[in-house]
Amino acid sequence: AQKITQTQPGMFVQEKEAVTLDCTYDTSDPSYGLFWYKQPSSGEMIFLIYQGSYDQQNATEGRYSLNFQKARKSANLVISASQLGDSAMYFCAIRTNFGNEKLTFGTGTRLTIIP
Amino acid sequence: DAGITQSPRYKITETGRQVTLMCHQTWSHSYMFWYRQDLGHGLRLIYYSAAADITDKGEVPDGYVVSRSKTENFPLTLESATRSQTSVYFCASTKTTGGIKNIQYFGAGTRLSVL
Numbered sequence: 001a002q003k004i005t006q007t008q009p010g011m012f013v014q015e016k017e018a019v020t021l022d023c024t025y026d027t028s029d030p031s032y033g034l035f036w037y038k039q040p041s042s043g044e045m046i047f048l049i050y051q052g053s054y055d056q057q058n059a060t061e062g063r064y065s066l067n068f069q070k071a072r073k074s075a076n077l078v079i080s081a082s083q084l085g086d087s088a089m090y091f092c093a094i095r096t097n098f099g100n101e102k103l104t105f106g107t108g109t110r111l112t113i114i115p
Numbered sequence: 116d117a118g119i120t121q122s123p124r125y126k127i128t129e130t131g132r133q134v135t136l137m138c139h140q141t142w143s144h145s146y147m148f149w150y151r152q153d154l155g156h157g158l159r160l161i162y163y164s165a166a167a168d169i170t171d172k173g174e175v176p177d178g179y180v181v182s183r184s185k186t187e188n189f190p191l192t193l194e195s196a197t198r199s200q201t202s203v204y205f206c207a208s209t210k211t212t213g214g215i216k217n218i219q220y221f222g223a224g225t226r227l228s229v230l
Contacts, residue, residue, distance in 0.1 A: 004157075
């Protein structure tokens with residue numbers, strides 16, 4: 001079985017600073033994908049970024065990047081130049097067993113950006 | 116592109132009643148999922164479906180029933196609602212975006228209260 005651990009229940013960051021949200025994972029499957037989702041206070045789940053286990057480079061998507069350290073089994077989300085609109089819950093998720101496409105989620109980190 | 120539509124958005128019911136949450140996707144994609152979100156647990160998979168007439172249990176299936184007679188619809192039924200089923204329910208379906216296969220995209224959620 002796979003598992004995601006997000007050890008930071010909450011974080012407070014000054015606006016315009018960079019922020020790193022931690023995510024560690026556990027799986028015995030050599031092929032897997034890691035996802036980050038954002039959930040603002042309005043409640044919807046928004047896909048942010050994806051990293052495949054065989055991808056040679058760390059994923060980037062605008063101000064989001066993924067610090068993927070395979071040997072440490074970590075996939076931290078980095079948000080550069082944080083904005084007030086980044087205040088939200090952030091969930092890390094893993095997908096293994098390609099063919100059923102199931103995601104296993106962590107418990108999330110609540111990020112608050114301070115003006 | 117309506118994507119994924121969940122209804123109702125809010126529902127209040129009483130213990131013992133049957134409740135059906137609806138999910139409709141416009142992409143005609145194979146995979147659909149039901150998750151529940153509870154404080155401290157992140158999102159947990161209830162049931163998923165790989166195609167019409169193919170469903171399988173997730174992590175927390177007890178007390179729930181699903182069906183999928185048409186590719187675009189995936190209703191979730193609570194046959195006899197209990198207070199422990201008070202939660203926010205998310206439906207998801209997969210879509211290939213930017214070369215990444217089968218990213219899960221979520222509906223807006225249904226907030227269910229069982230009194």
